[in-house]
Amino acid sequence: MIKSFYQYWGKCRQGSDNNNYHLLPYHNLDVAACGYQIVKHNYFNSAELFMQLGFAPQDNEKAAHWFAYFLAWHDIGKFANGFQQLFKHNNPQLVAADPAKRYMSRHDSLGFWLWNTFLKDKTEIQLSNYNSNINCFLDIWLTIITGHHGKPPVFGVNGNLSFNRQDKQAALDYIKAINAFFISEYKLADYPSFFFDKSLRKKFNQISWLIAGVTIISDWLGSHESFFPFCSQVMSLSEYWHSHAFIQAEKAISTLPKTSPIAPFINIKNLFPFIEKPTPLQQQALSCQLSDSGPELFIMEDVTGAGKTEASMVLAHRLMTAKKAQGIYIGLPTQATANAIYQRTAGIYGQLYQADSHPSLVLAHGTSYMNPKFNQSIINSEDNSEQQYPKGEQTISAECQEWFVDTRKKALLAEVGVGTLDQALMAVMPFKHQSLRLLGLSHKLLILDEVHAYDSYMVKLLESLLHYHALQGGSAIILTATLPYFLREKLLNAFYKGLTISQANLTLNQRLPFPLMTQLNHNGLIEQAIDTRDEVKRQVNIEWIDDIDAGINKIRHTIAQGKIICWIKNSIDDAISLYQQLQLKLEIDSNNILLFHSRFAFCDRLEIEQKTLKWAGKTSNRNTRHAKVIIATQVIEQSLDLDFDEMISDIAPIDLLIQRAGRLRRHVRDQQGNVKPFDEKTQPYDDRGQPILTVLAPHWQDDPQKDWLDNPTFRNTSYVYPNHAYLWFTQKILLTQRVIKMPEDARLLIESVYAQDIEPPTGLQEAFYFAQGKSLSQASIANQSLLKLNDGYNRISCNGWEKSIELSTRLSEDNVDLYLAYKLEDKIIPYCTNSEYAWEQSRVPLSISKWEKIKKTIPQLDQQSLEKIRLQIHRPQAIISLIEHDKNSVFYSKEIGFYAI
DSSP, X not given: OOOGGXXXXXXXXXXXXXXXXXXXXXXXXXXXXXXXXXXXXXGGGHHXXXXXXXXXXXXXXXXXHHHHHHHTTTTGGGGSHHHHTTSOOOOTTSOOOOTTOOOOSOHHHHHHHHHHXXXXXXXXXXXXXXXXXXXXXXXXXXXXXXXXXXXXXXXXXXXXXTOOHHXXXXXXXXXXXXXXXXXXXXXXXSOXXXXXXXXXXXXXXXXXXXXXXXXXXHXXXXXXXXXXXXXXXXXXXXXXXXXXXXXXXXXXXXXXXXXXOXXXXXXXXXXXXXXXXXXXXXXXXXXXXXXXXXXXXXXXXXXXXXXXXXXXXXXXXXXXXXXXXXXXXXXXXXXXXXXXXXXXXXXXXXXXBOTTOOOOEEEEXXXXXXXXXXXXXXXXXXXXXXXXXXXXXXXXXOOEEHHHHSSGGGGGGSSEEEEEHHHHHGGGTTOTTHHHHHHHHTTEEEEEEOGGGOOHHHHHHHHHHHHHHXXXXXXXXXXXXXXXXXXXXHHHHHHHHHHHTSOOOOOOOSSOOSSEEEEEETTEEEEEXXXXXXXXXXXXXXXXXXXXXXXXXXXXXXXXXXXXXXEEOSSHHHHHHHHHHHHHHSOOOGGGEEEEOSOSOHHHXXXXXXXXXXXXXXXXXXXXXXXXXXXXXXGGSSSOOBOBSEEEEEOOOHHHHHHHHTTBSOSOBOTTSOBOXXXXXXXXXXXXXXXXXXXXXXXXXXXXXXTTTOSGGGHHHHHHSOOHHHHHHHHHHHHHHOEEEETTTHHHHHHHHHOTTOOOOGGGHHHHHHHHHHHHHHHHHHHHHSOOGGGOSSSTTOGGGSTTSOOOSSOSOOBOOEEXXXXXXXXXXXXXXXXXXXXXXXXXXXXXXXXXXXXXXXXXXXXXXXXXXXXXXXXXXXXXXXXXXXXXXXXXXXXXXXXXX
């Protein structure tokens, strides 16, 4: 008679072959062996986590043994007869099905239930120095280990529905055997003394999320059939460990990417050879004194074009050289900004590491797989021919192993990551596998760009991320051109509380210069005023118009002079309307006018973006710029390096107008629009003269009424920017100043709109306080969606783990999965036909509310054909809208986008 615990399978392949299974004790040992190797070799800095628990650096192997010991428990929930019935067989060597038992809860949650209600009370499985003081420590361990599928186990399940008496006894016998094995092989007869230390429990809870990430990776590797083939032959645990698990685990972890050694920082030209003289901000990044130890937060506030990105990379390399970070994650507000920074990072990140290493660079956002630059950089780790090239001579500009990108869950584990901030925020929310994201961000420098672009919901999430990052010893750099004082205060205090492990707030100076470099570490707060290079100091005059026709006349005059002009509208509907009006009222070649907004099919938007860069990008010239008109929405505010001769903008909050003005005469050019080289000695000026931003706004009212924006011209603006007081404050300060003068007036302009102590006019108070209330509500909603990371890896502190709770890193309205397609004979052809990702590039972003209004008027695929396409493209909610090939559609065009609204 074989021992009872050998009658249970741990992995199986469904089929008629009764030998298509792997015994459960063996699978547990496979995972344990992988965890042992990971900690022993300090993959993902795992050995350092155990040092925080009390293991001395020289006890690394002992820590690895203890991790392996607990991992050997990870699938005890599979002893449930209900689970065993999932493998249909008639093998007499396996446990027989118990018709009274059902698989009602997942095996991870069943595992914790078995520990909590049955095994914990069995003194025969406790080690010799056991006493009840260790139970809390063991509870944390079993929560981590059983919760190995990306979520903590559910507490309170009824395991009696799945386990019978034989199952429980088999699990008990198995744990007895595991104890005997680890005592015999690795002398784990007693729990380490610090397992009883109540003061360590708080630290254990904090890092339990990171150990959970290492547990998940161990389970992934130990479940890989190519390394751990099925074994149903009965042998002792010791024999299987030494003959199979241990040997195969060494092979499995050899596939994990190696840590790249960091190169010493030399100078700025080593990273950026094109920089002849550092900007003042870059010079401060080069010269500021780093603390001897501990995390640091830097906030770099400077005008557009001051070299913030280069300054952040200089500082990043210095921090890495000082062993304050081993990698970087750059978080940006949009996928477009992430794509742009990814291309810039690809050219320099290798200089952060030693010449004989091959650090990984990953683009991390929802559509990174469609980015050709990123796809080109993915190198198969088993056939890495690119690594034959010396550093700096790769045939591509970036490289990363497939291991990091076979699932988005692993992306943040790469050494250098560029992506949206959302990917990092998911680490502090109850998303599945968030612990992997936290593990990936640990030992990384966070570089967060354009933080002013986030609403109250995202700011609250960001505060939590900064707090936990500082608590774990991580450093961060924040880049911004327009940071209100209240937001600066929130971000600094979030990091400070993690740095000092206190609830006290920093005492901050409210009368700050601009530009400014702020540094926060254990030594305190340093606020260093800096200068801005003359080339990017700018003054933009403000002119006002209050009707569309005045703006159209300005466009007519501009193109008559052969210049390029952009009008930034606040809504897509207004942009489309203006585009159509211009075509009717101006004699303009259709090849010289462009509409740019977000409601295009992905492939068309990419084409429009490239044309925009050709017309108005840094390398544009008199020929490409001549008499061009671009009508755009907020998509043009960020990420794209654009330079217009003239600009009109709808009224918007001051920080956005500053961003828009930053794309007006951005580079020094001659009168024809050709770029002029910059020479410090001659200090060339822009031959186009003083830039003027023309703002479309309501006629000024000293005492505006509630209906201030009710004019049809501004109705959509009032919807897009519901805090109408912010728009009025913006108009007031710009009427007073008459210019946007940077950097001198940056603080004045921003605080005149966003200062917390200013009162709006009576007529706008209702909108103001409603928007303020909404902002507080957003922060409250975010707070409810955050994990209480100090409470440890569990589900108790946040309801978001449940399927019924909708999670999002943003509070924007969800879009429908709308795809454009042609019907040719009996075939359904995606709108985009020239891409590997044809269906995804045929997708049009459209809000659910807008779709509900118009869906009855849009031709759609019949239900039977639709279900086939949904299965083909793996989008169960896809909506396929049909357009006629080579004919004008009533709702979509390549020039206008989706316009049936």
